[in-house]
Amino acid sequence: MGRLLDLLYPPRCPVCDGIRPVGEPVCHPECRKKLTPVGDAACMRCGKPVADDSAELCYDCAGRESAFSRGVSAYVYEGELRESMVRFKFRGRAEYGTWYAQEILRSHRETLAKWRADAVIPVPIHRKKFRERGYNQAELVADELAGELGLPLYRDYLRRNRYTVPQKELSNRERVRNLMRAMEPGSDAAMLAERKMTPERVILVDDIYTTGSTLEACSRVLKAAGVAGIFIVTVCIGSGYT
Numbered sequence: 410m411g412r413l414l415d416l417l418y419p420p421r422c423p424v425c426d427g428i429r430p431v432g433e434p435v436c437h438p439e440c441r442k443k444l445t446p447v448g449d450a451a452c453m454r455c456g457k458p459v460a461d462d463s464a465e466l467c468y469d470c471a472g473r474e475s476a477f478s479r480g481v482s483a484y485v486y487e488g489e490l491r492e493s494m495v496r497f498k499f500r501g502r503a504e505y506g507t508w509y510a511q512e513i514l515r516s517h518r519e520t521l522a523k524w525r526a527d528a529v530i531p532v533p534i535h536r537k538k539f540r541e542r543g544y545n546q547a548e549l550v551a552d553e554l555a556g557e558l559g560l561p562l563y564r565d566y567l568r569r570n571r572y573t574v575p576q577k578e579l580s581n582r583e584r585v586r587n588l589m590r591a592m593e594p595g596s597d598a599a600m601l602a603e604r605k606m607t608p609e610r611v612i613l614v615d616d617i618y619t620t621g622s623t624l625e626a627c628s629r630v631l632k633a634a635g636v637a638g639i640f641i642v643t644v645c646i647g648s649g650y651t
């Protein structure tokens with residue numbers, strides 16, 4: 410079935426959006442070189458690159474408490490990747506999700522395994538957005554990661570119950586508070602709680618990490634629902650010092 414779909418809809422390079430012949434790498438090797446991997450000098454908590462590799466935490470994380478304990482990201486959110494993300498989220502390029510997940514694993518497979526998570530959970534989008542877009546981009550990445558790691562994926566563990574507008578003028582604290590009000594445990598959380606099977610450690614997945622407010626809000630809702638350990642994974646992240 411996968412092969413048939415490839416013939417009907419040939420995969421596109423996530424960087425230049427060019428059609429790729431079946432059997433060749435999804436991303437042109439020369440296109441991949443245009444992206445900036447996060448590398449080893451990164452914040453232990455959010456995964457953001459840090460200028461000084463002796464620093465354990467980035468400037469933002471050093472100055473605040475967080476409900477998640479560790480995080481990694483594959484690429485710096487800039488240049489070609491920024492445009493790729495726009496197509497992934499708004500132009501129907503759902504197919505990029507698999508490649509993004511594979512890129513996360515390429516740099517961080519060992520770290521993800523070390524976390525000993527019980528489940529993978531995507532950051533939710535509001536159902537209105539889901540209807541417009543046809544998919545939740547974070548879920549596509551989470552789905553591939555869960556399959557590769559042999560973990561269950563809970564699509565409706567967190568639910569976004571309210572449509573929020575971008576809140577650039579608010580402080581981080583206010584943004585987190587607003588976003589927490591927009592999130593609630595979904596049907597998977599209720600089902601697992603009823604069976605006394607609430608996961609202890611989860612990997613929370615999103616496409617982009619910028620201020621971290623969304624991931625923080627989701628993590629707090631997960632904590633309140635009884636999840637003890639929260640680890641975050643994103644496809645790309647702001648560099649923090651640009």
Ligand SMILES: [Zn+2]
Pocket residue numbers: 422423424425426427436437440
């Ligand atoms: Zn390309």
Ligand SMILES: [Zn+2]
Pocket residue numbers: 452453454455456457466467468469470471
């Ligand atoms: Zn950080």
